[in-house]
Amino acid sequence: MNLPNLPPAETIALFLDFDGTLVEIAEHPDAVKLDIATKTALAILASRLGNAVAIITGREIEVIDRMIAPLQLPVAGIHGLQRRNSSDDFPSARNTTADFVDILKARLAPLVEREAGLILEVKACSVALHYRARPELQQICLEACEDAIADLTDIELKRGKMVLEAKPDTANKGTAILDYMSEPPFLGRTPWFAGDDVTDEDAFDVVNRLGGVSIKVGPGETVATHSAESTAGFLNWLIEGADNLRLEGKV
Numbered sequence: 101m102n103l104p105n106l107p108p109a110e111t112i113a114l115f116l117d118f119d120g121t122l123v124e125i126a127e128h129p130d131a132v133k134l135d136i137a138t139k140t141a142l143a144i145l146a147s148r149l150g151n152a153v154a155i156i157t158g159r160e161i162e163v164i165d166r167m168i169a170p171l172q173l174p175v176a177g178i179h180g181l182q183r184r185n186s187s188d189d190f191p192s193a194r195n196t197t198a199d200f201v202d203i204l205k206a207r208l209a210p211l212v213e214r215e216a217g218l219i220l221e222v223k224a225c226s227v228a229l230h231y232r233a234r235p236e237l238q239q240i241c242l243e244a245c246e247d248a249i250a251d252l253t254d255i256e257l258k259r260g261k262m263v264l265e266a267k268p269d270t271a272n273k274g275t276a277i278l279d280y281m282s283e284p285p286f287l288g289r290t291p292w293f294a295g296d297d298v299t300d301e302d303a304f305d306v307v308n309r310l311g312g313v314s315i316k317v318g319p320g321e322t323v324a325t326h327s328a329e330s331t332a333g334f335l336n337w338l339i340e341g342a343d344n345l346r347l348e349g350k351v
């Protein structure tokens with residue numbers, strides 16, 4: 101664990117992955133729970149950083165809104181394919197049509213019906229195949245997904261923790277951060293980003309290029325410049341950092 105102290109709040113923009121970073125990963129995606137201490141820390145950070153705090157996730161924006169309520173933050177969902185900025189606008193530059201979603205749903209349905217424990221998550225513009233309950237099926241799931249997207253243009257397969265996700269390659273977590281950094285209140289600040297999974301590497305790369313601080317949560321190969329040993333370790337650091345800002349008396 102080599103996490104630096106947070107610098108003065110007005111100098112940084114904070115970007116956070118959700119699953120595995122702000123919450124422990126659960127057996128089922130719906131079973132995760134945001135701890136009250138983490139939620140409080142997010143509220144303090146958003147206040148002290150002039151609202152330059154955003155969630156960058158593979159989930160849909162509305163799911164994050166529900167999980168962090170009553171707090172509302174800018175959220176980039178589905179790995180940057182959806183993005184709501186701090187003005188509550190949905191810039192459409194990287195938005196995409198989702199005709200391929202129905203095609204992939206139909207192609208992967210037989211496998212999911214045949215094998216108990218597999219979950220097919222159909223989002224607005226991606227399809228995710230979760231195999232956490234059947235890790236021995238990883239190779240079969242991978243081949244099925246690769247076959248399913250083989251004749252589709254501009255669709256890429258992202259490998260996450262016990263999940264494979266087919267999505268358009270027009271946006272990723274890195275492009276989401278670039279887009280936020282071009283707008284207030286993020287503009288002119290130094291980006292910090294924390295994430296735990298392979299899909300966070302695009303964001304680490306962008307943050308490194310912008311001279312920011314990239315934090316890999318948990319084990320695994322990474323281009324991030326800093327690391328936290330676990331989700332719990334990262335959250336301790338985050339909560340303590342927020343508390344120090346609060347004790348400065350400006351919240």
Ligand SMILES: [Mg+2]
Nearest residue numbers: 117119120297
């Ligand atoms: Mg994650």
